[in-house]
Amino acid sequence: MPTYDLYAMDPGDPLWQVPANGAARFSWEYDEGRDRLLALYQKGKDKQWDGQRRIDWDLEVDPYDPLGTPDESLSLYGTRHWAAMTDRDKGELRKHYTSWQFSQFLHGEQGAMVCAARIVESVPDLDAKFYSATQTMDEARHAEIYTRFLHDKIGMVYPVDDNLRSLLGDTLRDSRWDMPYLGMQVLIEGLALAAFGMIRDTTDKPLPKQILAYVMQDEARHVAFGRMALRDYYKQLTDAELREREEFVIEGCYLMRDRLRGVEVLENFGIPRAEAEEYSEQSEFLALFRKLLFSRIVPCVKDIGLWGKRLQQAYVDMGVLEMGDSSLDLLMAQDEEVAEKLDAERFAAEERARVAEVEQAVAEGGAA
Ligand SMILES: [Fe+2]
Ligand SMILES: [Fe+2]
Numbered sequence: 336m337p338t339y340d341l342y343a344m345d346p347g348d349p350l351w352q353v354p355a356n357g358a359a360r361f362s363w364e365y366d367e368g369r370d371r372l373l374a375l376y377q378k379g380k381d382k383q384w385d386g387q388r389r390i391d392w393d394l395e396v397d398p399y400d401p402l403g404t405p406d407e408s409l410s411l412y413g414t415r416h417w418a419a420m421t422d423r424d425k426g427e428l429r430k431h432y433t434s435w436q437f438s439q440f441l442h443g444e445q446g447a448m449v450c451a452a453r454i455v456e457s458v459p460d461l462d463a464k465f466y467s468a469t470q471t472m473d474e475a476r477h478a479e480i481y482t483r484f485l486h487d488k489i490g491m492v493y494p495v496d497d498n499l500r501s502l503l504g505d506t507l508r509d510s511r512w513d514m515p516y517l518g519m520q521v522l523i524e525g526l527a528l529a530a531f532g533m534i535r536d537t538t539d540k541p542l543p544k545q546i547l548a549y550v551m552q553d554e555a556r557h558v559a560f561g562r563m564a565l566r567d568y569y570k571q572l573t574d575a576e577l578r579e580r581e582e583f584v585i586e587g588c589y590l591m592r593d594r595l596r597g598v599e600v601l602e603n604f605g606i607p608r609a610e611a612e613e614y615s616e617q618s619e620f621l622a623l624f625r626k627l628l629f630s631r632i633v634p635c636v637k638d639i640g641l642w643g644k645r646l647q648q649a650y651v652d653m654g655v656l657e658m659g660d661s662s663l664d665l666l667m668a669q670d671e672e673v674a675e676k677l678d679a680e681r682f683a684a685e686e687r688a689r690v691a692e693v694e695q696a697v698a699e700g701g702a703a
Contacts, residue, residue, distance in 0.1 A: 338492055341485070343434060343603060346494035353503075357510035359456045368462030372563055376462065379469030379556055386480040389549060391681070394542040396488040399426030401433045402538045410614045410621055416606060428604065430491060435597045436530070438493035441481035443527050446503045447557075448474035450519035457512040458564070466560055473553045480546055488542065498594040499523070502587055513568055517580060520561030521639070522587045525632035526595075528554050533627060535673070545677065552674035555667040558635065562663070565639040581646045584636055592625055592653060626655060631666065633658040 339349070368376075409428060411417045420428070451471040455464050485492050506518025528551065535547035569577060601611035615621050633650060636642070637659040650656040 336486065338482075338486070341490060341492045343431060343491050343493050344599065351500070353507045355453075356508055357457050357512060360459050360512075362459060362461045362464075365461060368460075368465070369563075369567075372460075372462040372466055372560075375556060375560060375563070376466040376469060379466060379473070382553070382556070383469075383472065384476075384549065386476055386483070386546075386549070390480065390545050391542070392483070392487070394545075396484075396540065396542050398430050398433075398489050398491075400429055401489060401540065402429075402534060402543055403540050404429055404432070404538075408620045408624075410611075410618045411601070411604075411606075412618070414614055416604075428600075430489065431493075431600045431603060432597065434485065434489050434491040435493040435600045436534075437481055437485055437489065439496055439499055439595070440527060440531070441478060441485060441492075442495040442499065443523055444474050444478040444481055446499075447519055447524060448478060450503075450506065450515040453507065453515045454512070457515070459512070463560075463564055470557055470560065473557070477550050477553070480550065484543070484546060493599070496595055496597075496599075498590050502590060505583075513565060513580075514583070516561050516565055517583060518587065520557060521565070521635050522584065522591070522632060524554060524557055524561070525635055526591050526628050528558065528631045529628045532630075532670070533624065548674045548677050551670045555670045558631070558663065558667065562635060562638055569640040577641060578643060578645075581641050581643050584641060585646055585649045588629070588632065588649065588653065592628070596621075626653075629653065629655040630658050630661065631663070634661050634663045638663060 339346070406412050406425070409417075409425075409432065411420075411428065417425075448471055451467050451474055454467040455471060458464055458467065502518060502523065506515055506523075509515075509518075531547045531551050531554070535544055535551065538544050538547075569580070572580075596612070596615045598608055598611040598615060601614065602608055606614075629650075633655050636646065642659075647656060650659070
């Protein structure tokens with residue numbers, strides 16, 4: 336079915352064109368790759384998987400409660416609107432919210448694919464081009480999986496959020512080759528990864544859990560790539576050049592914290608924008624969620640060497656500075672473990688079912 340039949344709101348033109356600025360770069364040195372980057376490229380090739388097969392798409396999803404989201408986590412909870420809602424209305428609201436959230440994941444994955452392809456084109460070193468080519472494929476697979484989830488299991492899609500679109504546009508229009516890394520690998524992916532993780536760890540629904548766990552297993556490589564490339568490059572930049580990057584990060588972080596809230600969902604339920612914004616501001620649950628969204632970005636920014644005074648002050652204002660001390664390596668290792676454990680559990684369950692089937696066949700054969 337065309338996605339255009341599933342949009343909850345008018346998504347506008349079917350094509351968005353962002354004019355490109357920088358240069359396409361070729362390198363004629365084929366044999367001087369950095370060992371760590373080439374090892375990551377090898378891992379990127381080894382760990383490709385197919386979402387059509389690895390994910391159990393037969394699992395049913397209730398579109399009116401796709402994630403098992405508790406009432407308290409919905410921004411309308413406790414308001415006068417909530418009191419007037421029937422169970423059916425609440426189910427509708429859950430459907431819209433999940434659709435909005437996973438639609439932003441989907442559009443973000445397409446953005447990641449385009450940015451990874453841009454990096455292939457513009458980055459000067461061949462080892463980074465090779466790696467980014469594997470990431471381009473990873474992101475294509477992710478976009479495919481979120482599309483299938485939204486089409487087949489939710490049946491509703493939201494257009495790309497204006498603020499996500501503007502951050503993507505800024506990232507892609509910039510002619511400096513490190514900006515797609517900074518805008519996409521560090522900011523947008525960092526934010527997405529934190530959101531994926533919170534849902535993966537709280538949902539009791541098996542299908543979204545599989546999707547998120549497996550996608551996150553790939554994202555661990557993407558973040559490692561951004562860190563390696565930028566850490567090396569930012570060591571060579573002047574203070575003024577570093578400050579420019581920090582400004583970009585500060586602006587992007589405020590934008591994502593304050594503006595990416597899905598108020599258009601509530602507008603679809605007849606609630607005026609100002610009131611919708613107030614609800615999302617007041618919700619304690621959402622305040623915590625917004626803070627945790629930075630758990631992957633802050634340590635990454637610190638790690639690549641963008642840790643100037645103004646940036647630190649911005650993180651103090653947002654109440655997320657201390658997240659700079661958490662270990663990204665540990666978080667990434669956990670992401671891989673979660674996916675591997677899930678595979679092991681599913682394999683063991685299939686094995687048990689197979690053994691039970693054989694035993695039953697044997698018992699029936701004996702009885703005959
Ligand atoms: Fe992705
Ligand atoms: Fe990614």
